[in-house]
Amino acid sequence: MPHTERPLLGTESLQDLSYSSEFIHRHIGPDTAQSVGMLKLLGLNSLDALIDQTVPEAIRAETTTQLSAPVSEQQALAELKTIASQNQLFKNYIGLGYHSTYVPTVIQRNVLENPGWYTAYTPYQPEIAQGRLEGLLNFQQMITELTGMELANASMLDEATAAAEAMAMAKRVARKNKSDTFFVDQNCLPQTLAVLRTRAEHFGFDIIVGNPNTDLENHNYFGALLQNPGADGALLELQPLIDAIHQKDALAIIAADIMSLVLLDPPGKKGADIVIGCNQRFGIPMGFGGPHAAFFAFKEKHKRSTPGRIIGVSVDTRGKQALRMAMQTREQHIRREKANSNICTSQVLLAVMSAFYAMYHGGDGIQRIAKRIHLLTKILAQGLTSLNFKIRHQHFFDTLCVEVGDQQKALYTRALSAQVNLRKVGKNALGISLSECTTAADIQQLLEIFAGDESPLDFPNLEKKAHAANAIPTEQLRTQKALQHTIFSQYQSETDMLRYLKRLEAKDIALNHAMIPLGSCTMKLNATSEMIPVTWPEFGQMHPFAPIDQAQGYTQLFEQLQNMLKICTGYDAISLQPNAGSQGEYAGLVAIKKYFEAKGEQQRNICLIPQSAHGTNPASAQMASLKVVVTQCDEQGNVDVDDVKTKIEQHGDSIAAIMITYPSTHGVFEENIKEICSLIHAVGGQVYIDGANMNALVGLAAPGEFGGDVSHLNLHKTFCIPHGGGGPGMGPIGVKAHLAPYLASHPLQDIAGTNRENGTISAAPWGSASILPISWMYIRMMGGTGVREATRYAILNANYIAKRLANHYPILYTGKNGFVAHECLLDLRPLKDASGITEEDIAKRLMDFGFHAPTMSFPVSGTLMIEPTESESKPELDRFCDAMICIREEAEKVQSGELPRENNPLCNAPHTLDDILDENWQHPYSREQASRPLSYLKSNKVWPTVNRIDNVFGDRNLICSCPSIESYEEGSDD
Known part of the structure; x- marks a missing residue:
């Protein structure tokens, strides 16, 4: 349903003048006139004719007619707000890896809610992704400092997945060990144990669950996972346990709470081989379970066996420091069934948010938060002890396991009546986990719940007793403050943080700059109205293990979205896990x-x-x-x-x-x-x-x-x-x-x-x-009509690009009638043979035109795969096609000898301001040709911040943490 022009006054009904279908026109790029022109180029007179030529009749089924009619953005938001309001936001002390946290508003507004950050693609083209890459390098620096490990990757999907990947990695690298058994701490988070059991079942591993203090010496295993602090709050003395694991020629894996690492001696100092955990409590909303970024830190000797992405420091062709994804030969599209892991994404947005959280608070601020959480926990422990309750563990960080005997049900129910969620531990105990959002008033309320009819306790006296208590053994405390790198001391004012975030954002190309024509990646509009509900507290502040009757809004959202997806796919059931x-x-x-x-x-x-x-x-x-x-x-x-x-x-x-x-x-x-x-x-x-x-x-x-x-x-x-x-x-x-x-x-x-x-x-x-509210909003606003039109226009846009470029680049594959689906493959192999120009040269040259490259060399080596999506209008498609045609003409000059093969705009791309301002310009083409080859670039130019990056140098000289202070000072002179 493209945009249509209406007469100024007419006989439209009130329904005709409603906003119900307006979002469809917002989402789909081409209007009526543009669509007619595109179809004319294809030799067709209607969109129906194009679909007849492309989609096999035997498979057609217009199931989306069963979806509701489209509604306006305002109506959809109002409907979703009503659903969200059914979620009840209790005080949550459930813990188990999820905690209340404050998202610094400067980060919420300028990263989480900013399309410059959330619409960017995976940084496979690093020259136009230096901002995100720097944020991820900061994340890796944060994790290596907190864990005491040599290297860290750029995040995993969640803590349980990270544990499963660590188990698989342990089996790969513990080559001397022939055991197929993996040991798991009985105090491991239950969701982590469940994921481990599933993964182990299909790998053919055996899982042994036991007490690491007594059972490690009694079994043979290739790896062992220790949880510290444990699910019930217990702190482990890691050194002897890690030594015992190593005596078995096995790998020691520590699942650590990220906030506890601010105070506890790093596991890396104790000899840990892998340290995993979750960044959630570093400024990421609980969100009923996600998304969050898990961390995965490891010894350098295991770098080629580790899963996930690693950001490394390299140099560009001018010798300038530049960042990239290192050792990509480990990735799935290259190694396929021999890959270390099937995970092909990380949690970039959440990882960089947590790094910025640490940078904004700084080392001193993060330490203050951790010490406050721990002190409040000690105060609560003193109060509960004064009420004659027994605390199961003498040593703890933020979680208490309270022995309550046969009072468990009554106390749990009393807490619920006060809108407080505690956690049942077995049949005779309650778990309480505190967070940075916990206040002195919260501690008073908790004590009143446990006290029942007894008089409230003397809070100042409890604090005095807490200071005298030693809940973390001295030998387990850090000897040096965490987060000492200069990046954690430079951005504590909001002005400095705001400008830093803006500087990073300006180094990247995202959908707020231009279309991102990646085949198989579908970089379409992420509409603002779809994004707004993500930061609603009704969704963001829900604990994933809260009683389900408190999450009726989420329950309704899940049911409705599942029904929508069933209609769209023709399936009978949907799993959202x-x-x-x-x-x-x-x-x-x-x-x-x-x-x-x-x-x-x-x-x-x-x-x-x-x-x-x-x-x-x-x-x-x-x-x-x-x-x-x-x-x-x-x-x-x-x-x-x-x-x-x-x-x-x-x-x-x-x-x-x-x-x-x-x-x-x-x-x-x-x-x-x-x-x-x-x-x-x-x-x-x-x-x-x-x-x-x-x-x-x-x-x-x-x-x-x-x-x-x-x-x-x-x-x-x-x-x-x-x-x-x-x-x-x-x-x-x-x-x-x-x-x-x-x-x-x-x-x-x-x-x-x-x-x-x-x-x-x-x-x-x-x-x-x-x-999930994003997808709910999209389908609700588009309705059955809109989602079908989106598909039709995705096919139209792809065929328009294929037609415009066909005379310049061969289209490798088409359907039986000569049309493509929603993407097309350009075959660059003949051009490479004739001119020496590669697909990488074209990808880098597109940066000079302000575009991200299409998918490079997949699924066929020597090709570019283009998917424009339905959200791009004809002028944007033409701008991209004009750039590709201009590049082809430059390649033609190389092929004819007019431009030398070793010194031309393509092989030297991308061109930076450093190039253009260099007094020693030594190229047989002009600065104008290098930087503004088409006229639109004179009014709208995105400059790559680095030249082409040396991938081999980066892998041979692997550096995956932030450079030294001196390096930053040197870089500031550039």
């Missing part, structure tokens, strides 16, 4: 395995995966202990049906599943998808439709209708959750009815229709719950 697309893939394969186990078909261990598949597909399959068998693609880029038949003949009833991306990563709607599904079903296998390209299907075809048994849905793509610079993401899965009983469950919240034996995928029951 996976908090990334990779986790969705894993969850779907685990459900398939559970299904076959229930049928007694354990022999099914083969997963067919086409050559064109996303790299996470084979990595996920190996994590589920499925053997990957690759099927070939034909010359048109389609899955080779004959080869599928051959593989079926070879493997028969050993086939568990096939994983197919549809439309394919080659950018076409394959005509034979239903046949492939039927072939797999005929031998009893399951069909996994990778949902990465759902933006080409919603409203036109539904995977659950044309043969899929399960799909993950990238809500951070098709359904408008922003990419956040590389995370957060959400990857719920949709399944047909027969797989629904095998969806992931959770140990601490009942998820309707699931069995806890199914296992747990993520730390929180409903994944990153606080960003």
Whole structure:
């Protein structure tokens, strides 16, 4: 439904003049006149004709007509506010890794709520991502200082996932150790233990849960996870325990509370091999479970075996310090089934927020917060002791386990009546975890709850006793203050922090600058009205393990969003737990395995995966202990049906599943998808439709209708959750009815229709719950009509770009009628052969035009994959096409010899201000040609802040923490 012009006065009805469909026009870029012009170039007279030419008739199913009609932004916000108001915000002392926290408003306004930060893409093109990369380097610096480890990665999805990845890493690197057993501290967080059990089951590991103080010497294991502080608040004396683990030739993994590390001696000093935890209480809302960033720190000798992304320091072609993602050869798209992990995102937005939180408070401020939390906990302990309650552990940081005997139920209920959430521990104790939001009045209220009818206690006297108490043994305290790097002492005023955040933002290209035409990544509009509810306290301040009757707003949101997604996909059930697309893939394969186990078909261990598949597909399959068998693609880029038949003949009833991306990563709607599904079903296998390209299907075809048994849905793509610079993401899965009983469950919240034996995928029951309102808002405002139109315009925009560029760059694959789906592949290999110009040269040169590059060399080496999405208007598409055509003309000059191969605008790109202001300009093209090759750049120019970065130098000289003070001072002179 493009924009239409109306007469000034007419006979429109009140309904015609309503705002109900207005958001559709806000979301979809081209208006009526633009659409007509684009279709004319394609030789078509209507959008219907284009869809007829592109989407196979056999799979079409307009299921979204069952969605509600579109509503205005104001109405959708009002509806969601009513839903949110059903959540009850009690005082939460539940703990278990989730705590109330204050988000500094300067960070909330300028990062969390700022499209310059939340609409950016993963920093694969580092020259235009230096701001995010610096924020992530700060995060790594923060984690290495707090943990005492040599290196840290740029974050993981959540603490439980980080623990599971640490377990897998321990097995990889403990080569002398032949055990398949992993030891877990009995005081480990229950959600972490659940995720570990699930991951271990499919890796073939055994889990032993025990008391590390007594049981470590009694077992053989390849790794051990210790929780410090433990779930019930106990502090461990780490040194002898780590020594005992090392005596077994096993790796010692410590799960640590990030705030406790401010006061406790770092685990790295005690010899820990890996330290994990969560950044949530460093200024990230609880959000009913997420998104949050887990940290993962490790010894340098294990750097090539560690999962996740690592930000490293390198240099550019001018020798200037520059940042990049280091050692990318470990990533899934390269290593595939041999990858260290299937995780292809981190939690960039949340990681940088926590780093900025630490920088804003500074080392002294963070220490003050930690000491205050600990003092309040000691005061509470003194008060409870005075009331004749026993505290289970003499040593603690912020959590008390109170022995209450048969009073547990009465005290728990009394707390609820005061709108206070405590945690039941076993049958005879209550857990209380304090946070930076806890006040003296809160302590008084807690003591009154436990005192019942007794008189309130003398608070000043309790504080005096608390100061005299020694709740952290002296030998376990830090000997040096944490966070001593200069970055933690420079930005304590709001003015300084505000300007620092702005400087970083200005170094990056995000959707607030220009279209980001990445194939398979769907960088579409993340509308402001969709983002606003994320920071509502009704969503942000909910503890994920609060009694579910306090979360009726979330419950209603989940049910409505699940129904919306079922309609969009044709599936019968939706699991919202996976908090990334990779986790969705894993969850779907685990459900398939559970299904076959229930049928007694354990022999099914083969997963067919086409050559064109996303790299996470084979990595996920190996994590589920499925053997990957690759099927070939034909010359048109389609899955080779004959080869599928051959593989079926070879493997028969050993086939568990096939994983197919549809439309394919080659950018076409394959005509034979239903046949492939039927072939797999005929031998009893399951069909996994990778949902990465759902933006080409919603409203036109539904995977659950044309043969899929399960799909993950990238809500951070098709359904408008922003990419956040590389995370957060959400990857719920949709399944047909027969797989629904095998969806992931959770140990601490009942998820309707699931069995806890199914296992747990993520730390929180409903994944990153606080960003689900974004997708709810998108679907509600677009309605059935709008989401279908979004798909149609995504296909139109992609075909328009393909048509405009076809005379300059060969389009590698098209459908049977010569059209593409929602993305297209430009084949640069002939150009490279003729001129020496590479896909990387074109990607870097696009930066000079103010654009982020398309996806480079995936799924075919030597190509660029372009996906414009439906949100870009024709002028923006033309601006991008003009840039690509101009680049092609420059390459032509290189090919003809007019420009030398070793000194031209492409191989020297990107060009920075340092280049343009250099008095020693030694290029056979002008400064104007270098920096402003098209006229629009004279009024709107985004300057890359560094030149092309030396990747090899960065990997050979791996530095993953912030440079020294001297380096910063040197950099300030540039």
